[in-house]
Amino acid sequence: DTEVTQTPKHLVMGMTNKKSLKCEQHMGHRAMYWYKQKAKKPPELMFVYSYEKLSINESVPSRFSPECPNSSLLNLHLHALQPEDSALYLCASSQDRSGTGNEQFFGPGTRLTVL
Amino acid sequence: GQNIDQPTEMTATEGAIVQINCTYQTSGFNGLFWYQQHAGEAPTFLSYNVLDGLEEKGRFSSFLSRSKGYSYLLLKELQMKDSASYLCAVLNRDDKIIFGKGTRLHILP
Numbered sequence: 001d002t003e004v005t006q007t008p009k010h011l012v013m014g015m016t017n018k019k020s021l022k023c024e025q026h027m028g029h030r031a032m033y034w035y036k037q038k039a040k041k042p043p044e045l046m047f048v049y050s051y052e053k054l055s056i057n058e059s060v061p062s063r064f065s066p067e068c069p070n071s072s073l074l075n076l077h078l079h080a081l082q083p084e085d086s087a088l089y090l091c092a093s094s095q096d097r098s099g100t101g102n103e104q105f106f107g108p109g110t111r112l113t114v115l
Numbered sequence: 116g117q118n119i120d121q122p123t124e125m126t127a128t129e130g131a132i133v134q135i136n137c138t139y140q141t142s143g144f145n146g147l148f149w150y151q152q153h154a155g156e157a158p159t160f161l162s163y164n165v166l167d168g169l170e171e172k173g174r175f176s177s178f179l180s181r182s183k184g185y186s187y188l189l190l191k192e193l194q195m196k197d198s199a200s201y202l203c204a205v206l207n208r209d210d211k212i213i214f215g216k217g218t219r220l221h222i223l224p
Contacts, residue, residue: 042202042214043158056211090157097210099146099165104212106157 004107006091012113015081021110023074023091031055031097032074033104034066035090043090049074050097081114088112117141119215121203126221127193135188135201135218143208149177149188150202152217158202161188190220198222 004025013019023032031050035043047066048056054066063085065077074091088109095101119139127133139147146165150158164170164179164186176189190197203215 040219042217045212045214048211099206100163102146102206102210102212103148103160103163104150104158106159108157 004091004093004105006089006107006110008110009108010111010113012115013078013081014115015083017081018077018079020078021076021089021091021112023076023093023107024072025093025105025107026072027093027095027105028071029093029095029105030071031094031102032068033092033094034064034074034076035092036085037088037090037109047076048097055097078112081112083114086112086114117205117207117213119203119205119213121201121215121218123216124219124221126223127190128223129193129195131193132189132191133193133220135190135203135220137186137188137203137215139184139186139203139205139215141205141207141213144181145206145208145210147177147179147186148204148206148212149175149186150204151199152202153199161201193222195222195224 007022034046037043046060049068052068067075090109091107092104094104121137149161152158162177169178174191179186200217202217
């Protein structure tokens with residue numbers, strides 16, 4: 001299984017809603033990532049988990065809250081988002097974070113719209 | 116600061132060869148990746164270079180010069196399906212990946 005899966009594919013939410021994005025991989029990868037991508041822009045790193053511990057938080061607002069329940073799962077909890085948070089949210093995983101082990105496998109993304 | 120530069124857009128003809136350049140200035144260097152991203156899809160891995168020189172993989176090759184902070188991705192025998200964005204990404208000394216803004220490649224028949 002060389003796939004990263006993400007659910008849901010699309011999500012529309014209001015500014016007062018609470019929702020979660022889910023990501024799963026069964027490749028035994030020990031590093032997992034959340035990215036935000038706006039149209040015609042490169043992915044922007046949000047969070048990195050390494051061995052189930054948060055390694056990097058790129059000064060992301062607290063309305064985004066990551067969670068890594070186990071080595072295969074990564075969640076992103078959303079609360080009180082703003083319309084400018086509308087974007088494609090990509091999850092990725094890699095064997096580890098060093099050298100060639102950082103080759104990242106991306107999921108298909110969740111297209112988020114905040115009304 | 117950390118900076119990765121690549122051209123915003125390029126156009127080439129089906130069957131031709133195109134070279135996409137990338138220059139970088141980062142806090143340390145632990146390797147350089149190239150990813151391909153079709154519109155509306157997730158990025159997919161193309162290549163990884165950590166030593167100077169050319170890595171060839173089918174129609175795609177990637178070159179690295181660490182002393183010059185320079186890499187290129189060479190695509191041969193271009194096909195229409197190669198129309199995509201190509202992202203240069205550098206792994207810095209903290210093993211943090213930094214993406215360039217991407218090059219949108221248009222292939223003309």
